[in-house]
Each structure stands twice: as C-alpha cells, then as structure tokens.
Amino acid sequence: MKPLFALSCLLLACGICLAQADAQRPKRERPKNRNQQEALKVAELAPKFVLKSLDGESETDLAVLRETKPVVLIFGSYT
C-alpha cells in the first residue's frame, strides 16, 4: 500500500510542477480571426489588401491584381 501511496504523491507533485511551468511560460497571442463569428463565403467581396512582396521592393494590391485575371490566394506558413 505504501509504494502505491508514494507513487500517487510523486505523480501529483509532477503534475503540479508541469502545470506551474506551463503557467509561467510566456503566452503568445494568436491572431483574432473573424472565422468563429462570420466566415467568408462564396460571392462575398474579397477583403482588400496591399501587401509587400517577398523581395520587399514591390507591393501587391489585390484590387489591381484581380482587374484582369482571377486570383488564387493560398494562405499558409512553413509549419
């Protein structure tokens, strides 16, 4: 019985330590998305944007880009 009690105490102590470590870890704020309230749907106007290109020298204005051709936007990151 004693080893079982000791093991339980050890596990509890580990749990408390992990919880404290997680609480102390700096939290980074996730971007707020409008998704949960109102996701964009087909036929809605695409939100306008002007963003810098990867080379840092030019800018892409969606309103100008889509004037002559449709535009495929692929959002994402490495991870």
Next chain:
Amino acid sequence: MYQTYKDVVEFRIVYINEAHAADGSWPMPIAVKKGINEHKSLEDRCTTAKMLLKDKQLTIPCVIDGMDNAVNEAYSAWPDRIFVVRTDGRLAVAAGQGPFGFKPGVEAAEKWLAEFKESGDEPALDPKAIEAAESRDPKARETNENRKQ
C-alpha cells in the same frame, strides 16, 4: 495547379504567422529542426517564407502579411486556407480553414480553374449566394449595382 493555370490566373502565397512554431503552443518537429519560431518581426517572417519557397521548390509569387496579421484576420486564414477571387472582386471559392478544409479547398479551386480555362469565362455565381452575400454586406450590393450601370 500553379504550373497548369498560371497563364490564366494570378497566384499569390500569402505568408501568415506560423501554425506550429518551435516556441509556440503546438510545436511541430520540423519547426524545432529548422528553428522556426513565432515571428517577432517582418524580417523573421520574410526569412521563413524564403526558407519555405526554397525547401519546397515553390515558384509561386509570395506576399507577406504584416505583423498586425490584418489580412490573416480579414480572411480568417490561419493556419492555412485557399480562396479564388473573381475579377469582380467576389469570392468564387472560399474553402474552409486548414488542416481539414485545405484539401477540399484545393479540389474546389482546381474544379473552378479547369472550368475557367476550358470556357474562357468565369463560372457564374449562384444567384442565391449573391443575394445572401449582399444581405450580409451592403457594400457587395453597391458594387454589383455599379457594375451593372
């Protein structure tokens, strides 16, 4: 998809904040291996975007969301998402968010692009979808009226 349709439509990767950065809440092994942390500056974001294009040998033009994540927020794009924007500014394809919505989004985009390439005309939008969009966003109605005039 890019190689097949790049002559008839424009493509842009919009590089947004990391989904599984090494120092984030849900780190992925690749992020740890590559040392990809949450971006602290636009320079960080550009560096990681360049790494992605190089490692995956992507030639799609890439733009970088600002550190305010405004475009990501406007499109509810995180962690990944695909859209097709028509020449009138309306969304032709608005897929669900990744990871689950991304593949169906690519399939929907490919279907739309194939139809567009074959016919030369943008596939018509469902009038009910337009009506619903205009009821949600009065600006969409204004744009439509202007286009008709």
